[in-house]
Amino acid sequence: MSTIRTEKNLQGITTAHPDGIGGSPLRPDGILKVKGEFAYSSDMWHENMLWGMALRSPHAHAKIVSVDITEAVRHPGVEAVMTYEDIPGSKFYGLEIKDQPALAMGKIRYHGEAIAIVAADHPETARRALAKIKVEYEILPTITTEEQCLDPETYGYVHEPAEYKGHASGNVVHSQKVVYGQGVTDEVRALADVVIKGDYVVGMQDQAFLGPESGLAVPAEDGGVDLYIATQWLHVDREQIAPVLGLPENKVRLTLAGVGGAFGGREDLSMQIHACLLAQRTGKPVKIVYSREESFFGHVxxxxxxxxxxxxxxxxxxxxxxxxxxxxxxxxxxxxxxxxxxxxxxxxxxxxxxxxxxxxxxxxxxxxxxxxxxxxxxxxxxxxxxxxxxxxxxxxxxxxxxxxxxxxxxxxxxxxxxxxxxxxxxxxxxxxxxxxxxxxxxxxxxxxxxxxxxxxxxxxxxxxxxxxxxxxxxxxxxxxxxxEGFDDYSTARVRLEVIGGEPVAMVHTAMAEVGQGGVTVHGQIARTELGVEQVTIHPANTEVGSAGSTSASRQTYMTGGAVKLACEAVRNELVALGRKRYGWDYNDLSLVGGKVVSASAGALVPIADLLGDSAIDLTREHHHRPTVxxxxxxxxxxxxxxxxxxxxxxxxxxxxxxxxxxxxxxxxxxxxxxxxxxxxxxxxxxxxxxxxxxxxxxxxxxxxxxxxxxxxxxxxxxxxxxxxxxxxxxxxxxxxxxxxxxxxxxxxxxxxxxxxxxxxxxxxxxxxxxxxxxxxxxxxxxxxx
Amino acid sequence: MEFLRPATWDEALAAKAEHPSALPISGGTDVMVELNFDRHRPSALLDLNRISELTAWESGRFEGQEGEVIRLGAAVPYARITRELSTELPGLSLAGNTVGSPQIRNRGSVGGNLGGASPAGDAHPALLAAGRDVLVEAESVRGTRLIPIDEFYVGVKRNSLEPDELIRAVRIPVADGPQQFSKIGTRNAMVIAVCAFGIALHPKNGTVGTGIGSAAPTPRRAVEAEEFIAGELADRGLWQSGGLIGPAAIQRFGELVAAAASPIDDVRGTAAYRRHALAVMARRTLTWTWNEYTQSLRSAA
Missing domain, CATH: 3.30.365.10 (Aldehyde oxidase/xanthine dehydrogenase, molybdopterin binding domain)
Structure with a gap:
């Protein structure tokens, strides 16, 4: 019972291909997912792989008096036990404000905060080792209500003033006023005939994605790490991971693994740093998969x-x-x-x-x-x-x-x-x-x-x-x-070449496909813009520039826009090739059905003939209009x-x-x-x-x-x-x-x-x-x- | 952890005698969840899946029980109870239909509910309501013990089985009158009971059975409510006349059911809501069963 209304105010977008834009081709991942054959990040496996696991706090607010890992290290099958002291680089990370320790440093601020990580030959070995880590806590009164948070002198600070990194002070992270018109003054109130007041409460909702946090970190010969990960933004993950590992960004390479839903819950890091730290320490691939219970503690x-x-x-x-x-x-x-x-x-x-x-x-x-x-x-x-x-x-x-x-x-x-x-x-x-x-x-x-x-x-x-x-x-x-002034640009690389006598477009972006259907749309854009039947979607990784986050309803607009720009650039270069070779002076060229077509003179030449053995491979960035x-x-x-x-x-x-x-x-x-x-x-x-x-x-x-x-x-x-x-x-x-x-x-x-x-x-x-x-x-x- | 896989019932009893701490597993819909959450690490699992008689049921007459009885194998899955026994065991069949998802109903069984003895088990209110002569067949190498359902639940997630005993079957009298089951969850499928209520009319002996779930440390009957309504039906000759019970008596029945519960506040609901909902369910299910009974009287006449 869904209808697409015909009211439109923009004409002239033609769909030359039924699986181009405006069409509804099947998702490439759809049948696999329905049949249970899609490889999610939790399905990955590597030879000699270790299993990583985190010890989490049962308390919401506590001082960590001591952490004794002796028994855990001795447990057979355990290859590494790490606390914050073992972190080679920066000890903090964060999406906007780097205020979160990669592993707790002397203090617990929420129920489930990670204190230590273990790599072992089997998940059960890792669980047993975690049970042998002795943590002595000094439990502190929690600061959880609005009243408590807004009165730090009485109830205390979540982050002590000396350590505070937010945008305000006390227990306020950030605040924003909006005053418009005359604001709300007595004079303004006097203009109203009726006044309605209300106090409302919204409970804490969870993204409840079905694929738990998971990934595989593989140490590389150059001292770097290759991370296969279910996330929403590869490049911003890398920006946060590399400093903690003490590595330059180019030594931390990320490839998107199968994502089982996100809804915002994968914008922050979860197990990424922990898996990389353990891989770096042991020199072996490390996989971490959260259980459902851990997942509730592992994301915001x-x-x-x-x-x-x-x-x-x-x-x-x-x-x-x-x-x-x-x-x-x-x-x-x-x-x-x-x-x-x-x-x-x-x-x-x-x-x-x-x-x-x-x-x-x-x-x-x-x-x-x-x-x-x-x-x-x-x-x-x-x-x-x-x-x-x-x-x-x-x-x-x-x-x-x-x-x-x-x-x-x-x-x-x-x-x-x-x-x-x-x-x-x-x-x-x-x-x-x-x-x-x-x-x-x-x-x-x-x-x-x-x-x-x-x-x-x-x-x-x-x-x-x-x-x-x-x-x-x-x-x-x-x-x-x-x-608010953020330039969340997207990058797309499009390559057009002839394979088996047919023109094929390859679209390469770092866009995280989290189920939204972006890969389907990229194929549609390439078909419409390049008039080709075959489109290959390259795995998303950090070999290409950032695609920004799969969030804020932005990916079709931003990375879709980048794919469009890259396709247009490829098309322009192809047409320029034709003008040079055949001396065309048409101004009405497009790519349709695998051919270069003039609106006035009809089909001119198959793309495959024009391109021959060469390939056009161009990368474009798409920036939205600036904001402040x-x-x-x-x-x-x-x-x-x-x-x-x-x-x-x-x-x-x-x-x-x-x-x-x-x-x-x-x-x-x-x-x-x-x-x-x-x-x-x-x-x-x-x-x-x-x-x-x-x-x-x-x-x-x-x-x-x-x-x-x-x-x-x-x-x-x-x-x-x-x-x-x-x-x-x-x-x-x-x-x-x-x-x-x-x-x-x-x-x-x-x-x-x-x-x-x-x-x-x-x-x-x-x-x-x-x-x-x-x-x-x-x-x-x-x-x- | 040891994994024991007896091929026959006798082997299972021998294994249980040898490993009294072994945890029996059949459908795994409870046991595996507990293991996954690392709540229990039993020394051994006793897998009953090879013993095919546990997934069979028979009807017949048994010593110590009046009338036709269903002897339900401990591992008959809920999906089959609902499909095959909705006439003989209507209350249990309705209860089984509210268990988890279709996948869970294909695996979960009454034996599992009884073994776990969780106050939230959906089968319990229906079993309690089905009558005092519902018997749990508990067996060990020492022999068979028939435990009346009223004596089966002894504490939070505790039952009256001995360490060497296994549940072989449950003997449930075939319904001699209408039965109903209602359960509260905060969504429209796949919920653990916030609270639940089972009712069964027993016109043959003029009693009414009840069962309350998820509103006390154990599943329990609302004995005063049962006696009150049975008294009303008898005193006013309603079993014979099929007349209306009347709003005052229905109201009182609901109040007595609510009063029989000892609910707590927890993440699934408040104690006050549980009492309230039990009263509503008790009133409604009594009305449904009584309407069904009076219709059967009329159509028989």
Missing amino acids: HRHPAKLSYEHGATRDGKLVYCDARIVLDGGAYASASPAVVGNAASLGMGPYEVPNVNMLAVALYSNNPSCGAMRGFGAVQACFAYEAQMDKLAAELNMDPVELRQINAVEQGSIMPTGQEIDAPAPVADLLRRVKALPLPPALDTTHLDVRDIPGALSNTSHGEGIVRGVGYAVGIKNVGFS PFDKETGQGFGHVQYTFCAHRAVVDVDVELGLVKVVELAAAQDVGKALNPLSVVGQIQGGSTQGLGLAVMEEIVVKDGKVRNPSFTDYLIPTILDTPPMPVEVLELADEHAPYGLRGVGEAPTLSSTPAVVAAIRQATGLALNRVPVRPEHLTGTGE
């Missing part, structure tokens, strides 16, 4: 957040002001906290015109698990709060919640609270109109009941009793690409590359007696600029919507006093097929003229609005305020936390 999570919003509006529903404060718990180390704060602050008003804004977003250091990148990245938390506010305001004004959103929606030409003009289509009101216009699913038929269709499903908790239906709407705004950092005090600045929008309508059935929820349907409408691969685009929207649904009703890492209580898929629940409803999708293609092919990043926007839409529907069914996600049965039945 989505920042839990506390959000306070106050909106003022006129009687007719126009927003007058918004005063907001967002507190994100960054956990023990900085990870991506600064950028998450930047997003929360700059996107925290939502896709609405708010004439007067006062916003403060901060991320805290605490003894909770570190939090960083996850799909939606700072915009998810804010969207839950501002969309709840919109519903409250609509109720207060007795207005239709969709209409209220529409009359305040941004459009092309609107000014964001950062002062940045939205200079591309922003069809927010139209997206809302579209999801609202979709037919509603039929009412629950209690006469022919299939328990799988109702809350509780096969658990058989209801045969129709207690079930109330609700409908809710939400819309969100997300940025695409890295913001937000002003620290006012948040003003042209900070974002591109905006993207998605709207949802959720229909839920709630068993109001038992507090169980079944999402009946989750409809979405999103503008994607140009769907390079419509099937993948719809898949991204449905996947993102499902991840948002998970945050709405079940996904939460439960942390108490810094301890993770549910590090397993037994108790960290993600949606099953019975929780995942039909998801009609409407895709708009309103081109952004700044972007390659007019495309707009797709992956994150649907994760924002699905959460508040589902919760709005539950609110409608229950009449409850529900200011916290995930919503638990307890919240719906008044039975505690």
